Amino acid sequence: MTEHESGPVTLMDVANEAGVSLATASRAFNGSMTRKVSEDLRERVFIAAKKLNYSANAPAQAMARGHTNVVGLIVHDIADPYFSSIAAGVMKAAEEHRLLVTLGSTMRRPERELEYLAALRGQRSRAVILAGSRVDDTRLLAALREEVEAFERSGGRVVVISQQKLAVDTVILENRRGARDLATELAGLGYRRFAVLAGPERLLTARDRLQGFSSGLSKAGIGAPLVVQGEFTRDGGYAAMTQLLDAKATVDCVFAVNDVMAVGAMAACRDRGLRLPRDLALAGFDDIATLRDQTPGLTTVRLPLEQVGALALELVVTADGPTPRQRRIRGEVIMRASTPAKR
Amino acid sequence: MTEHESGPVTLMDVANEAGVSLATASRAFNGSMTRKVSEDLRERVFIAAKKLNYSANAPAQAMARGHTNVVGLIVHDIADPYFSSIAAGVMKAAEEHRLLVTLGSTMRRPERELEYLAALRGQRSRAVILAGSRVDDTRLLAALREEVEAFERSGGRVVVISQQKLAVDTVILENRRGARDLATELAGLGYRRFAVLAGPERLLTARDRLQGFSSGLSKAGIGAPLVVQGEFTRDGGYAAMTQLLDAKATVDCVFAVNDVMAVGAMAACRDRGLRLPRDLALAGFDDIATLRDQTPGLTTVRLPLEQVGALALELVVTADGPTPRQRRIRGEVIMRASTPAKR
DNA sequence: TTGTACGCGTTATCAG
DNA sequence: CTGATAACGCGTACAA
Numbered sequence: 001m002t003e004h005e006s007g008p009v010t011l012m013d014v015a016n017e018a019g020v021s022l023a024t025a026s027r028a029f030n031g032s033m034t035r036k037v038s039e040d041l042r043e044r045v046f047i048a049a050k051k052l053n054y055s056a057n058a059p060a061q062a063m064a065r066g067h068t069n070v071v072g073l074i075v076h077d078i079a080d081p082y083f084s085s086i087a088a089g090v091m092k093a094a095e096e097h098r099l100l101v102t103l104g105s106t107m108r109r110p111e112r113e114l115e116y117l118a119a120l121r122g123q124r125s126r127a128v129i130l131a132g133s134r135v136d137d138t139r140l141l142a143a144l145r146e147e148v149e150a151f152e153r154s155g156g157r158v159v160v161i162s163q164q165k166l167a168v169d170t171v172i173l174e175n176r177r178g179a180r181d182l183a184t185e186l187a188g189l190g191y192r193r194f195a196v197l198a199g200p201e202r203l204l205t206a207r208d209r210l211q212g213f214s215s216g217l218s219k220a221g222i223g224a225p226l227v228v229q230g231e232f233t234r235d236g237g238y239a240a241m242t243q244l245l246d247a248k249a250t251v252d253c254v255f256a257v258n259d260v261m262a263v264g265a266m267a268a269c270r271d272r273g274l275r276l277p278r279d280l281a282l283a284g285f286d287d288i289a290t291l292r293d294q295t296p297g298l299t300t301v302r303l304p305l306e307q308v309g310a311l312a313l314e315l316v317v318t319a320d321g322p323t324p325r326q327r328r329i330r331g332e333v334i335m336r337a338s339t340p341a342k343r
Numbered sequence: 344m345t346e347h348e349s350g351p352v353t354l355m356d357v358a359n360e361a362g363v364s365l366a367t368a369s370r371a372f373n374g375s376m377t378r379k380v381s382e383d384l385r386e387r388v389f390i391a392a393k394k395l396n397y398s399a400n401a402p403a404q405a406m407a408r409g410h411t412n413v414v415g416l417i418v419h420d421i422a423d424p425y426f427s428s429i430a431a432g433v434m435k436a437a438e439e440h441r442l443l444v445t446l447g448s449t450m451r452r453p454e455r456e457l458e459y460l461a462a463l464r465g466q467r468s469r470a471v472i473l474a475g476s477r478v479d480d481t482r483l484l485a486a487l488r489e490e491v492e493a494f495e496r497s498g499g500r501v502v503v504i505s506q507q508k509l510a511v512d513t514v515i516l517e518n519r520r521g522a523r524d525l526a527t528e529l530a531g532l533g534y535r536r537f538a539v540l541a542g543p544e545r546l547l548t549a550r551d552r553l554q555g556f557s558s559g560l561s562k563a564g565i566g567a568p569l570v571v572q573g574e575f576t577r578d579g580g581y582a583a584m585t586q587l588l589d590a591k592a593t594v595d596c597v598f599a600v601n602d603v604m605a606v607g608a609m610a611a612c613r614d615r616g617l618r619l620p621r622d623l624a625l626a627g628f629d630d631i632a633t634l635r636d637q638t639p640g641l642t643t644v645r646l647p648l649e650q651v652g653a654l655a656l657e658l659v660v661t662a663d664g665p666t667p668r669q670r671r672i673r674g675e676v677i678m679r680a681s682t683p684a685k686r
Numbered sequence: 687t688t689g690t691a692c693g694c695g696t697t698a699t700c701a702g
Numbered sequence: 703c704t705g706a707t708a709a710c711g712c713g714t715a716c717a718a
Contacts, residue, residue: 008497010695021705026697036703053493055465059411060695062402063710070445070466079431079632079649081424088422091448100462102413102445105434119443121351122398123413150396154351234636263636270638289422290633293577293606295613306422353711364689369713379687403711406694 009052017048029056062124067155071316072120072128074104074113080233080260081288082305086131086161089309097317099126108232110135117147120156127157127316131309133205134165141165157319159312163204169315169325171308175205175285176212178301178331182255182283183216185333186299190342191253191281194225197240197265199232199257206232209257209285226251230261237261241268252281253339259284259291262298281339285331297336303329352395360391372399405467410498414659415463415471417447417456423576423603424631425648429474429504432652440660442469451575453478460490463499470500470659474652476548477508484508500662502655506547512658512668514651518548518628519555521644521674525598525626526559528676529642533685534596534624537568540583540608542575542600549575552600552628569594573604580604584611595624596682602627602634605641624682628674640679646672 015025020041027037028045048054062068073090075083087103094101102125104116113130120128128151134141148158148166158168186194196213199206214224226249230240237256244254245268256262262284269276276282276296284291287302311327358368363384370380371388391397405411416433418426430446437444445468447459456473463471471494477484491501491509501511529537539556542549557567569592573583580599587597588611599605605627612619619625619639627634630645654670 012695022696023698023705023707024703027704030697038703041704053489055461055493055497057406057695058466059402059405060710061697063400063406063712064695064697066697066710068402073446077431078421078434079424079427081422081427081633084422084424084427087446088420088448091421091446092450095448095450100445100447100466102443103416103430103434104443105431105438107435107438118398123401123443146396150398154398267636290424293610293633294636295638355711365712366689366691366714367687370688373713381687384688400711403694404713406696407711407713409694 008057009054011054011056013052014045014048014054017052018044020045066124067126068124069098070100070102070123070125071313072102072104072116072123072125074106074116074128074130074132076106076108076132078103078105081290082258082260082286083131085289085305086309089306090129090313092306093310093313097313099313099317106132110137110140114143114147117144117151121147121151121154124154125156127159127319129312129316130158130160131312132162133203134160134163136202136204136207157316159315161308161312163208164326165204167324169319170327171312171315172326172328173205173303173308174328174330175208176215178303178333179209179212179255179257179285180216180219181331181333182285182299182301183213184220185335186253186255186281186283186339187217187220187222189339191339192222193250193252194222195244195249195251195254196225196227197237197244197254197256197261198227198229199236199261201229203232206257213255225255232258232261234260234264237264238268239264241265242272245269245272245274252342254280254282256282256284259286259288259298259300262300263290263294266294266298277338277340283339287334296338299336299339300334301331302334303331351400352397354397354399356395357388357391357397360395361387363388409467410469411467412441413443413445413466413468414656415445415447415459415466415468417449417459417471417473417475419449419451419475421446421448424633425601425603425629426474428632428648429652432649433472433656435649436653436656440656442656442660449475453480453483457486457490460487460494464490464494464497467497468499470502470662472655472659473501473503474655475505476546477503477506479545479547479550500659502658504651504655506551507669508547510667512662513670514655514658515669515671516548516646516651517671517673518551519558521646521676522552522555522598522600522628523559523562524674524676525628525642525644526556527563528678529596529598529624529626529682530560530563530565532682534682535565536593536595537565538587538592538594538597539568539570540580540587540597540599540604541570541572542579542604544572546575549600556598568598575601575604577603577607580607581611582607584608585615588612588615588617595685597623597625599625599627602629602631602641602643605643606633606637609637609641620681620683626682630677639681642679642682643677644674645677646674
């Protein structure tokens with residue numbers, strides 16, 4: 001019945017098939033504004049559409065409407081469980097709102113965020129979610145601010161997950177506070193000589209966690225921890241822990257500023273013949289899903305990653321007022337076997 | 344200098360700013376066809392574009408061209424390391440080709456693939472990559488075939504990763520062979536009483552691996568393994584292993600048809616007080632990234648997941664001939680501590 | 687080499 | 703309630 005149509009079937013085809021005008025066919029689909037197309041015609045249009053397997057041309061709709069049903073999600077590394085969990089939350093919420101998600105993975109190069117933002121602006125994305133940590137780089141931040149403004153000027157919304165550094169809706173992750181709470185608990189357990197496997201200094205998430213942890217220690221009357229920098233990855237954690245071990249410092253508890261680093265640190269200990277927690281206590285941050293299959297269980301600060309992703313998307317959907325909103329997410333300290341009470 | 348422009352800046356604005364016609368401005372950007380815009384004007388256009396922070400309206404381009412620079416990637420679950428690794432490979436390759444990727448995560452409901460496919464067709468995506476296993480369901484397959492054809496008729500390409508069940512470019516994962524090789528090696532190590540933690544029966548990937556493993560066993564003169572079904576997830580593996588243990592069957596080696604199941608199985612063993620590999624040997628399939636932090640090291644069949652993703656995208660980019668191409672990916676058996684030689 | 691003008695598929699405005 | 707018709711921004715034959 002479809003005959004030998006050449007191109008894809010258009011709304012016009014549907015209208016003809018249904019014997020109505022183009023305008024009516026259009027209204028039959030998105031007659032949200034004061035539904036005023038007779039049930040009769042609506043039916044006819046739908047039947048025709050189904051018969052022709054019609055699928056609206058989204059670019060054409062975008063042109064006419066000025067915006068799309070696509071939201072961008074920019075992460076630092078989609079293969080990192082932290083981000084893939086957030087992505088899962090975003091996807092789930094997006095599905096409920098019939099939104100499509102286009103993904104950007106920057107491979108931890110912050111400048112790539114700018115490029116993705118520009119590309120997404122070109123796509124007339126309804127919104128973009130910046131899921132990764134902000135960085136401490138004045139020039140970069142200025143450039144980002146500019147891109148964000150351009151994006152908003154083109155009609156889109158921006159939502160950031162992590163720190164509030166831009167005048168946009170933000171899901172603030174209370175990294176500092178979570179790390180401080182962790183330090184307090186650890187101190188309460190009897191640990192006294194701490195080391196921190198810190199991430200790159202310019203990564204605000206890493207820095208906040210280090211600062212929070214140090215502040216918690218200080219409040220407990222414990223001096224500043226030994227700090228070893230490392231990449232914010234599993235291998236970074238491995239390298240940092242190795243470096244720490246090589247330094248032969250006297251340490252009884254190590255805090256890796258995120259779980260993937262902690263997992264790398266555990267591997268480093270294993271390779272050096274150290275037994276956790278007998279020889280050393282270790283804690284991480286995030287409570288990524290893969291953690292439950294680590295032995296010993298890793299003490300950490302839980303962030304509800306999927307929820308965070310879903311929440312970010314909710315902010316996108318409920319965006320209307322101009323005021324930048326913020327949602328604070330508190331981390332919950334989860335004590336596990338990797339940090340038993342001392343003595 | 345940008346004055347108080349209202350809407351986004353268009354190509355027309357750039358043309359005016361540069362003092363050239365709209366057509367020239369357009370050609371300055373995509374003058375691929377016999378580059379014939381003078382260097383002089385090209386320069387002026389670029390400067391104007393930069394100054395105005397111009398970003399081409401992708402939907403408008405899509406309308407004019409009839410296709411976009413977006414490719415869809417449909418996975419079963421983006422939070423699963425198997426898929427997030429493939430996604431990472433796709434993203435990396437996509438970046439190189441200046442393609443945008445819109446992500447679909449079906450939450451393991453195969454029907455969702457149809458919906459995403461339709462949505463992506465509406466978006467006029469240049470292509471879509473179906474990354475997950477096909478399922479054995481005649482009706483579903485027929486519906487999928489129809490959607491795929493509609494997608495291709497609208498000008499897009501389809502690439503499948505896993506089994507060749509559709510007449511489209513396919514990255515074939517040699518699951519059967521990999522599992523067979525694994526069985527052969529395991530038999531060579533001295534194991535004799537096998538059990539398989541199989542995935543859902545309709546999942547072809549799971550089924551192929553079970554069949555391949557059984558065939559390898561049989562070739563080694565070993566009878567059919569004990570089979571326990573489970574979801575294709577970490578919890579599915581945990582449940583299946585628990586069930587197996589409860590059955591108190593005499594088994595010396597267990598094959599979980601994928602790594603996430605194997606990891607779940609390890610947890611089940613731990614919870615039951617079983618020590619691997621002393622009390623039981625265990626092997627998985629995929630060699631997901633998180634495996635290297637499991638103890639004992641898990642024997643598995645390595646699939647180069649990132650490469651697979653990148654390869655799928657290469658198929659998209661090099662698509663022109665009508666012939667469905669295929670790329671076979673062999674799994675490599677990786678022996679680790681979880682399956683030591685017997686005695 | 688450059689400019690003019692048309693068409694892409696929809697939405698939305700304005701008459702009937 | 704329904705039907706013409708003017709945008710929307712860009713690519714590209716066609717003309718100059």
